Amino acid sequence: LATLLSFRGIKTLSEAESFLNPDFENHLHDPFLMKDMEKAAERVLQALCNNERIAVWSDYDADGIPGAVVWHDFFKKIGFENFENYIPDRHEEGFGLNHDGVETLAGRGVKLLITVDCGIADAKEVMHARSLGIDVIITDHHLLNGQSPDAVAVIDPNQPGCTYPNKDLCGAGVAFQLVRAVLALARRQSNFRLSWRLPIEGWEKWLLDMVGLATLSDMVSLKGENRALAYYGLRVLRKSPRAGWRALFSLLKLNQKQLTEDDIGFMITPRINAASRLGQPFEAFKLLVTADDLEASLLAKRLNRINDERKGRVAALVREIRKIIAERALLAERKLIVVGNPNWRPALLGLVANSLATTYQRPVFLWGREGGNSFKGSCRSDGSVNLVSLMAAARDNFLDFGGHHSSGGFTVNPEKIHSLADDLERAFEGTRSIFIDGPENKSGCSFEAVLSLDEVNEENFSLIEKLAPFGVGNPKPVFLFENALVVSVRQFGKESNHLSLTLRARSGKKISAVAFFASPDAFFSGQIKSGGRINLVATIEKSYFRSAPELRLRLVNLR
Numbered sequence: 289l290a291t292l293l294s295f296r297g298i299k300t301l302s303e304a305e306s307f308l309n310p311d312f313e314n315h316l317h318d319p320f321l322m323k324d325m326e327k328a329a330e331r332v333l334q335a336l337c338n339n340e341r342i343a344v345w346s347d348y349d350a351d352g353i354p355g356a357v358v359w360h361d362f363f364k365k366i367g368f369e370n371f372e373n374y375i376p377d378r379h380e381e382g383f384g385l386n387h388d389g390v391e392t393l394a395g396r397g398v399k400l401l402i403t404v405d406c407g408i409a410d411a412k413e414v415m416h417a418r419s420l421g422i423d424v425i426i427t428d429h430h431l432l433n434g435q436s437p438d439a440v441a442v443i444d445p446n447q448p449g450c451t452y453p454n455k456d457l458c459g460a461g462v463a464f465q466l467v468r469a470v471l472a473l474a475r476r477q478s479n480f481r482l483s484w485r486l487p488i489e490g491w492e493k494w495l496l497d498m499v500g501l502a503t504l505s506d507m508v509s510l511k512g513e514n515r516a517l518a519y520y521g522l523r524v525l526r527k528s529p530r531a532g533w534r535a536l537f538s539l540l541k542l543n544q545k546q547l548t549e550d551d552i553g554f555m556i557t558p559r560i561n562a563a564s565r566l567g568q569p570f571e572a573f574k575l576l577v578t579a580d581d582l583e584a585s586l587l588a589k590r591l592n593r594i595n596d597e598r599k600g601r602v603a604a605l606v607r608e609i610r611k612i613i614a615e616r617a618l619l620a621e622r623k624l625i626v627v628g629n630p631n632w633r634p635a636l637l638g639l640v641a642n643s644l645a646t647t648y649q650r651p652v653f654l655w656g657r658e659g660g661n662s663f664k665g666s667c668r669s670d671g672s673v674n675l676v677s678l679m680a681a682a683r684d685n686f687l688d689f690g691g692h693h694s695s696g697g698f699t700v701n702p703e704k705i706h707s708l709a710d711d712l713e714r715a716f717e718g719t720r721s722i723f724i725d726g727p728e729n730k731s732g733c734s735f736e737a738v739l740s741l742d743e744v745n746e747e748n749f750s751l752i753e754k755l756a757p758f759g760v761g762n763p764k765p766v767f768l769f770e771n772a773l774v775v776s777v778r779q780f781g782k783e784s785n786h787l788s789l790t791l792r793a794r795s796g797k798k799i800s801a802v803a804f805f806a807s808p809d810a811f812f813s814g815q816i817k818s819g820g821r822i823n824l825v826a827t828i829e830k831s832y833f834r835s836a837p838e839l840r841l842r843l844v845n846l847r
């Protein structure tokens with residue numbers, strides 16, 4: 289455990305105690321440490337007291353949507369009905385506030401607009417809202433890149449002048465902190481307590497299934513406050529009575545009580561995100577707020593169907609781009625992969641870039657066309673460079689860009705579409721950072737400790753589990769197993785496209801090792817054969833696939 293902790297940069301006993309015992313009270317920061325928090329909370333209270341119409345304008349992804357649910361549930365809980373959730377259409381309206389949407393809300397009598405996971409870049413639209421008599425509170429976590437909006441309050445841990453300690457808080461986390469601040473202020477005001485149904489102290493923890501979902505979905509670092517949010521988020525998810533969860537989990541055959549961060553990452557997040565990519569994001573929102581089991585089950589099925597369609601399209605794009613990469617010999621000539629096509633749909637390119645960045649271990653920029661002549665794209669980093677700094681160093685190429693260290697979005701300046709790749713390649717040399725990720729071998733495959741197959745047991749697994757939830761900034765521990773005897777090799781699954789090995793430990797105990805979407809040849813061709821011995825690099829996981837839970841290895845690589 290000490291080895292694994294030190295691999296995560298945890299060196300002292302007190303750091304270890306804090307990491308191993310995530311704590312809501314101690315690890316969540318005081319919301320009022322955020323710039324403008326007091327002003328924002330006051331304005332929300334004022335709107336509630338005057339029964340002003342409030343609109344919550346959220347992003348359409350698996351951070352913005354859960355953030356929207358946080359507000360929805362809070363308003364419902366206190367008995368406030370004069371509000372609406374607004375989620376823009378990804379293709380028609382795009383990211384953030386827009387002129388027509390603001391106009392629509394003004395027409396419906398909205399007096400206060402609260403953004404979630406967007407808005408920091410929308411100074412112009414905020415001005416427009418003001419001219420229509422709407423006050424705006426921005427809650428966002430994206431980097432400010434230009435002029436700060438002239439809103440009643442701008443809450444964003446990443447804006448200049450905000451000293452909030454956690455710069456990696458997701459958008460729903462920022463929304464949650466504002467709701468906590470509103471509750472704290474409301475509890476201090478006796479007249480407010482009289483006119484609204486204030487929930488008991490601690491009720492807000494039930495909203496953590498949303499904040500945890502967003503924290504895991506938005507790929508923010510799972511350290512400090514975020515670790516506590518993800519940890520408690522999962523605990524709430526495992527017992528949440530939400531109709532939408534029950535419907536989705538039963539459709540996907542997930543055991544709610546044993547839900548893991550992998551279930552969220554691989555099963556839930558893609559279905560929430562699919563809604564905006566190939567359907568209506570409001571359907572995902574509806575799934576999470578509905579109390580009606582029938583509606584929940586219909587919406588869960590619909591999101592599942594949209595997600596299947598999304599998978600097919602992304603897989604086709606990945607194949608197409610891999611072919612282009614091979615044809616143009618990009619891997620030999622470039623440190624970055626920069627490819628575009630006016631026929632590609634930008635909403636799918638983030639997923640494609642993700643897959644390619646993982647496969648090729650280098651930053652990937654992909655662009656397509658949206659609407660008339662808007663060349664929009666997504667980028668993903670392999671960790672070798674901060675994408676926002678990289679795009680800033682090549683800013684002439686973009687009409688617009690934004691995002692985080694490891695993922696971002698951009699609009700290409702149409703005049704620069706042909707020089708984009710060269711310019712980014714040049715800018716990369718100046719902005720890349722050195723990235724060291726533990727002991728490495730020649731094939732670039734790292735591990736944290738050497739284990740024997742006999743050490744794959746419940747006792748060690750329970751130690752590993754103490755480090756969960758895993759994700760960005762806290763990867764699943766990877767172990768090296770040397771000289772492991774392969775008893776048998778087989779392919780399994782509907783299309784026989786998964787690999788399963790049976791290994792034998794010195795004690796005679798058998799342990800299986802699996803790799804999804806892999807054949808024996810995927811790893812150092814010809815090395816895996818029954819009767820042979822391999823040095824394998826793997827994580828340890830508990831599979832509930834059979835009736836009795838079983839510890840097995842997940843093959844990462846050979847060494």
Ligand SMILES: [Mn+2]
Nearest residue numbers: 351405459506
């Ligand atoms: Mn976000």
